[in-house]
Amino acid sequence: xxxxxxxxxxxxxxxxxxxxxxxxxIGLAIALPITANRVVSRYxxxxxxxxxxPPLLVGARGDRFDLVLRSQFFVGELQQSMTYGExxxxxxxxxxxxxxxxxxxxxxxxxxxxxxxxxxxxxxxQLELERGAVFAELGTCVVGAEVAEWLQGASTLKTDxxxxxxxxxxxxxDLQVVGSLVRSNSPDDRAVFVSLETxxxxxxxxxxxQESDVGTAVNRNSYLHGVPGAxxxxxxxAHINSQNRHLVHFHGDRTDYRISxxxxxxxxxxxxxxxxxxxxxxxxLQIVVPHDEFxxxxxxxxxxxxxxxxxxxLLLFIAVVMVITTTYQSVQLRQTHLETMRYLGCAVSRVRLxxxxxxxxxxxxxxxxxxxxxxxxxxxxxSLLSLF
Amino acid sequence: xxxVRNLKFGYSQTSFQLNxxxxxxxxxxxxxxxGPSGCGKTTFLNIIAGVIAGATGxxxxxxxxxxxxxxxxxxxxxxxxxGFVFQDFRLxxxxxxxxxxxxxxxxxxxPVNQDDLVRANQLISRVGLxxxxxxxxxxxxRGEQQRVAVCRALxxxxxxxxxxxxxxxxxxxNSAAVWDLLFDEANAIGATILAVTxxxxxxxxxxxxxxxxxxxxxxxxxxx
Numbered sequence: 001x002x003x004x005x006x007x008x009x010x011x012x013x014x015x016x017x018x019x020x021x022x023x024x025x026i027g028l029a030i031a032l033p034i035t036a037n038r039v040v041s042r043y044x045x046x047x048x049x050x051x052x053x054p055p056l057l058v059g060a061r062g063d064r065f066d067l068v069l070r071s072q073f074f075v076g077e078l079q080q081s082m083t084y085g086e087x088x089x090x091x092x093x094x095x096x097x098x099x100x101x102x103x104x105x106x107x108x109x110x111x112x113x114x115x116x117x118x119x120x121x122x123x124x125x126q127l128e129l130e131r132g133a134v135f136a137e138l139g140t141c142v143v144g145a146e147v148a149e150w151l152q153g154a155s156t157l158k159t160d161x162x163x164x165x166x167x168x169x170x171x172x173x174d175l176q177v178v179g180s181l182v183r184s185n186s187p188d189d190r191a192v193f194v195s196l197e198t199x200x201x202x203x204x205x206x207x208x209x210q211e212s213d214v215g216t217a218v219n220r221n222s223y224l225h226g227v228p229g230a231x232x233x234x235x236x237x238a239h240i241n242s243q244n245r246h247l248v249h250f251h252g253d254r255t256d257y258r259i260s261x262x263x264x265x266x267x268x269x270x271x272x273x274x275x276x277x278x279x280x281x282x283x284x285l286q287i288v289v290p291h292d293e294f295x296x297x298x299x300x301x302x303x304x305x306x307x308x309x310x311x312x313x314l315l316l317f318i319a320v321v322m323v324i325t326t327t328y329q330s331v332q333l334r335q336t337h338l339e340t341m342r343y344l345g346c347a348v349s350r351v352r353l354x355x356x357x358x359x360x361x362x363x364x365x366x367x368x369x370x371x372x373x374x375x376x377x378x379x380x381x382x383s384l385l386s387l388f
Numbered sequence: 389x390x391x392v393r394n395l396k397f398g399y400s401q402t403s404f405q406l407n408x409x410x411x412x413x414x415x416x417x418x419x420x421x422x423g424p425s426g427c428g429k430t431t432f433l434n435i436i437a438g439v440i441a442g443a444t445g446x447x448x449x450x451x452x453x454x455x456x457x458x459x460x461x462x463x464x465x466x467x468x469x470x471g472f473v474f475q476d477f478r479l480x481x482x483x484x485x486x487x488x489x490x491x492x493x494x495x496x497x498x499p500v501n502q503d504d505l506v507r508a509n510q511l512i513s514r515v516g517l518x519x520x521x522x523x524x525x526x527x528x529x530r531g532e533q534q535r536v537a538v539c540r541a542l543x544x545x546x547x548x549x550x551x552x553x554x555x556x557x558x559x560x561x562n563s564a565a566v567w568d569l570l571f572d573e574a575n576a577i578g579a580t581i582l583a584v585t586x587x588x589x590x591x592x593x594x595x596x597x598x599x600x601x602x603x604x605x606x607x608x609x610x611x612x
Binding site: 002003004006007010011013014015336337340341342343344345346347350 | 437439460463464465466467468470472474478480481482483487491492493494495496497499500540
């Protein structure tokens with residue numbers, strides 16, 4: 001048997017270009033559908049798991065999916081916003097646990113979303129502190145596990161400029177990192193959590209009061225984000241600390257300040273039903289069930305996967321045809337060799353064993369290659385397909 | 389040693405008919421078959437080796453009636469008792485010199501043993517390719533390739549060597565080297581050579597020369 005294996009390897013080595021081509025094609029034909037299935041399953045698992053909490057979202061009327069995507073995964077752009085006053089009235093309902101979500105700012109050139117919220121969000125999402133404390137004071141933040149890794153112990157985190165060029169915007173703030181969260185394998189790992197007040201500070205509703213708190217910017221921005229009197233000072237202090245924290249002041253009425261959405265965890269199913277009914281005819285606000293929205297998304301994903309499955313089936317068919325054709329041609333081209341083996345007293349069964357061994361070696365390498373491809377694709381695919 | 393009686397064979401598509409009423413070879417007796425193309429020389433070798441079936445008559449080798457042998461027995465006969473040398477060498481170009489020489493052993497049902505390896509080394513040394521034994525045969529000259537093919541025919545120390553125009557594709561110097569190798573080794577192991585050849589040069593090496601000329605026109609061969 002070892003002689004036959006030796007002969008098989010010698011032949012395949014002599015035809016290595018063809019052998020490698022076949023191995024790669026078969027490997028791809030196996031790996032692609034496996035990867036697609038696994039990635040889609042994982043995608044579905046991620047979406048389903050995340051869409052369960054919070055079970056309800058309240059936000060301004062507009063694109064429902066944008067609202068869910070931004071509020072649950074901190075990705076995409078949410079153009080519309082609601083006011084803090086609307087959240088305040090929602091908060092009064094004792095049968096609801098609600099947390100505001102202010103999702104406008106970012107850090108690390110967009111890599112880390114800055115989430116303005118309250119400690120209720122951390123509790124409701126069962127996020128635990130790895131070290132430090134929560135964002136109790138202005139200008140402080142708690143970071144997710146990924147951000148903490150990236151920071152490598154740094155104590156401050158600079159926010160991004162809100163606009164492309166930053167003219168007339170608030171200058172980036174240095175947020176003081178006071179705590180980090182235990183890894184949750186969710187979008188929270190790459191978020192920077194701040195208090196609503198800090199988020200509003202980043203908006204420009206408030207700033208450190210200085211004698212030179214006048215200037216051209218006052219006139220231009222005297223009506224900031226719907227709040228009369230709010231403005232960006234000419235000379236802003238970008239670092240809030242114990243020396244200047246008491247100097248921070250806010251303009252206008254806080255109930256007019258913007259927030260992006262509210263995550264709601266109803267205590268009872270009745271409270272959930274009543275809340276949904278309550279927003280049915282609201283012209284400014286809407287309530288969405290993230291699980292339902294992701295269900296719709298998954299239907300689209302499954303449709304795309306069906307098309308991919310068809311492509312993969314075609315690829316598999318082509319691979320099978322290629323293998324059969326190549327094997328047939330190879331046997332034809334080796335007729336003289338096979339005839340010589342017959343002259344040398346080789347049994348037909350030995351010739352068959354030789355061909356089967358060659359095929360087996362190819363198949364073995366193809367399976368190995370498909371495993372390698374699957375690992376490779378899965379290593380790449382999450383960054384392409386995962387939402388976090 | 390080898391005896392053929394009343395052998396008749398014809399291809400269904402042609403009118404060719406091979407008639408050999410009497411043909412004998414004694415052990416160690418080297419026989420050359422000559423004759424023009426198409427007279428049945430190669431067919432005769434193939435029938436003796438059992439590669440072509442359908443012939444009538446009697447072929448006896450070392451007191452064994454080959455016509456009655458099973459296909460398995462004929463394969464064993466070819467693998468152990470016969471050494472083939474072809475006009476076009478028929479080496480497996482993707483194998484090394486050593487692997488080509490050992491091929492009949494590799495293809496047999498028993499594994500290659502130490503004796504086979506020793507014999508292969510002896511033959512490689514005999515043809516002066518000691519340092520090149522792991523080289524692929526495609527990198528050898530035609531003369532070297534045919535010498536490797538002769539070594540392959542000799543690896544099992546066969547009793548009968550069937551050579552089908554082994555020097556037809558070689559120049560005079562290489563032809564002489566191949567014949568020298570074939571005769572020296574055959575004599576050393578006591579093998580009998582039955583060779584088909586077009587060449588008139590070197591016929592004096594053979595114990596007997598049989599012309600198949602008359603078979604071409606439907607004649608009959610009867611060895612005197």
